[in-house]
Amino acid sequence: MDPGQVVTPPYVAGPLRLHPFPGLMLAPHRVGDPSTGRAFARPYRGVAARLLRWQARGLVRRDDAPALYLHEYSAAGITIRGLVGALDVSRRATRPEDRAVLPHEGIHPAQADDLADRMAEMGLNPAPILLVHNGTARLATLVAGVAAEPPAHEFTDRSDQQHRIWAIRDPALLSEIADELQDSRALIADGHHRYAAYLRLQRREPGGACDLGLAMLVDQSTTPLFLGPIHRSLTGTSLDDLRSAAESLGMPSRTLTQIEAVAALGPSRLAATDGEEWIVVDLDVPIDRAAVEILHGQLVPALPHGPANIGYHHSVDDALAAADPRSTIAVLMPAPSVDLVQRIAEDDRLLPEKATSFQPKPSLGVLIRSLRDAAAEPS
Template sequence: MDAGQVVTPPYVAGPLRLLPFRGLMLAPHRVGDPSTGRAFARPYRGVAARLLKWQSRGLVRKDEAPALYLHEYTSAGLTVRGLVGALDVSRRATRPEDRAVLPHEGIHPAQADDLADRMAEMGLNPAPILLVHNGSEELRRLVGDVLATDPQHAFTDRSEQQHRIWAIRDRTTLDRVAEELRDARALIADGHHRYAAYLRLQRRDPGGPCDLGLAMLVDQVATPLFLGPIHRSLAGTDLDDLRNAAESLGMACTTRSQADAVAALGQDSLAATDGREWVVLDLAVPEGRAAVEVLHRQLVPALPHGPSSVGYHHTVDDALATADPRSAIAVLMPAPAVDLVQRIAEDDRLLPEKATSFQPKPSLGVLIRSLRDAPDAPS
């Protein structure tokens, strides 16, 4: 998509509210199975019927009463824990200080529209967006009290993620959690376009189930998500172009060995290669900025040729596979610090597209929310 089409999604106003909902859960052997993703594919209008058929076969379970869920999952030795609930998206913030949910990347309106259409046709929020915040000590204590009880569900899925789930229905606990979240601000870690789709659905049909969207709120202090880099490939340009752009901006661009270039990668420096030669770019990143901002907003526009396209890669090997002295360079990126991303979002700024990769994400199918349920809490 044309980068010019990227826009800032609207801001949800506080207080931050995660409400109980009646969770749909796939059978453990269906969670993490690649075939499960296909169950949520076209025709979207048939997804709800598919899940009803699975429910009759015992492959989907629906809770009898609404709950706020505590979901803990472990993947490759990393444990993440968060509260899963129906996020109130019914109010829009008009002032920066009123914001409760902070995006850090822009969205493509057409993609958000498409996702909203899919959710409406399915009648589902098929997976929670991931939010992170720095929880209070009291909230951690409340979560600890829940953890001290036996989970309602504990299983290992097909992708080897281990899950434990507690359903929180005690009114006193729910009220105390709500009070601790009232003044919280949450950063979107994953799901910017789904978040924007929630807002579109709410605008289309206010006052009902679409006033809410499924979200998982992770305490980044207690069980942090890992923030990794997303590397770049720049097609239609070469290392000479990169050197010229750096020189025009007063940045140092020095030839190094591969080992030295990779070792030099840091918050103020990038490593780039055409598959034959390596260079290190010293960016002199200003205070409060990220290297990915300097790359996309200063260095790329200064290239004398290209890029004809930008590729995004979650692994170094994938990025290096694109490098070619005749047609493309690979740029290895540092991961921005989480607190820097939070500060950028708090300052009402957005990072370039695909600037962050928060991991691990929970498998699809652990908790699903039906849009056919009324947004009511247990008595």
Template sequence: MDDSRVVTPPYLAGPLRLLPFRGLMLAPTRIGDPSSARAFARPYRDVSQRLKRWAEQGQVLHDSRDAVYLHEYTSGGITVRGLVGALDLAHRARNRSERVVYPHEGIHPLQVAELTDRMVEMQMNPAPILLVHRGHAAVRRIIQDLLATEPDHHFTDRGEQRHRIWAIREPAVLAALDAALDGSRALIADGHHRYAAYLRLQERNPGGTHDLGLAMLVDQDDTPLFLGPIHRVLEGSSLDDLERAAAAIGAGFDHATESDAVAALAPQTVVATDGVRWATISLTVPHSRATVEVVHETLVPALPREPGRIGYHHSVEDALARVSTGSAVALLLPAPDFDLVLRIVAADRLLPEKATSFQPKPHVGVLIRSLRDE
């Protein structure tokens, strides 16, 4: 089997449902602490024992009853609200019209297998996958009613994220929420491989706890996540290589100062640098396609030699830190457009790997789903 291949994860059939679960929450002093995130790393079989020790030390809150949660968090001046629940995974879409959760990137089967084994050993969903949608008015009314009440939890974590959490338990409100989400469709913003691991576990063990997987659903029209680019570093390539590739595909290539190059970044223009020299590359990007697609489908294949490796970086600073004269070149990309991403998935296409960066994400440990509690 080719472990480097990328495949499309399965599609869920509707309705989109977030069901109650019994949440676990780390103490605020542990949330946002890098050591806490590392605690969910190998050996995975020890994670439950770690949580048990923390619980004995009063550092884990076990909710006494099932709930769907409204989680509001503020990070870097951006406030995001999402509904956190157990996503119903039991039904697969047989055709395009039945789909309710849309991946926008492919997945690596080997990574999915590793995550599947990790969840089995941990017996938990340590963090929700992140879904975004354009929320219906009925969903927003339910959320606004909750915001008018006191949250069940209100704290600032160790990483300086501020959190407010409401537990939704009243049967009438849960029923109204279930009805309001009927007909909704969501895009996976973060967690494609975990989503695929959820589905693999459900296929292996239908009818039990793996029929559900932890998810957060954010209304992109209410409290939008910031959608940024992920830049590329082409190792083993040079700026001269990119100039030849641009000429081969009929793209404009112009040397520029750093400030002029960065200012020119746009949907039709990408920026290249080896850390010393800077240039802009003018691409022909059709209305129906994203810049990152054109880069991977035309520009990179036209290089005189294949890059030794392609690195992915969320910030310009990180990308520049990885380049040195003659050994690598950074390719700075414009931010994708959310509506364009929706059009791409609706057209049954996937973006290249690591094409989008939805931020900010909530810190690990705010809401955890333990499979031992169900």
């Protein structure tokens, strides 16, 4: 298989299940610290032993009893609340109506294989994948009831994220939450390759710890994640090339000032600059498609020159820094709506690579799942 090929990961079958697990939590001053990420780096076989040493020094807390966790975190003025548990990935969907987890971007098989190898060597799911759904009114009431109680843990991490964590162990409450989740269909907001790695691990070792993978499920109807765009830079392409491509497709473009061009961004309009001149392009976007699909599916193939390379940028400033009238244009993209991304995923389509940016994401180290603690988890 071509190592650069992008494929659709398999679909997990419903019902959607989040199981309790005994959580590992880093000490607050370790959470959000850049050095924490390096602690999960090579040699991967040493990570579990490193965490044991940290635990002996009081730098890692391990819950003795499994729990489903409610994790609330606040960053940049946005507060997110989600259920963190061990997602059942043991069953594959054979029909669209059976799908419980919906990817909206493709994955590189080699990258997913590498992540699966890392998790197996570490014996850990080091961070939850991020899922979003629209929960039931009853689920919102149950979660609000949990959040009304004093949290088990409350702290501000090194990156200034504020965290509150509740451990849910009451059997009746767990059963009621499970009932409210079983018919949900969750969209992957972040972690497509880790999700695919979970499925590879499960296929290698079915019936054990790898039947589950760590996930955080956020209810978009109560504490929604912000969905922003990921902008592009096209090297080897000029604004004239972009104008020509748009004209050949019957999509009008016009020259504007920077302020006007940025203000004109919308669901069917993009802005582009070479660092000196600005244009906007009115895209012909069908109701069930996103602007980023039109860019990659129609405009880029119609360019008379290039691009030799496509860069991806999470901020406007980073995209503009790449613009150069001699070589590179920056393309500012509108963000699709979450509902549109969900419809695209349900329609069995994939968005182009790096099409969405769900924010804010939780810091690394708040909740970790040990694959070696699986014996303590329910089957």
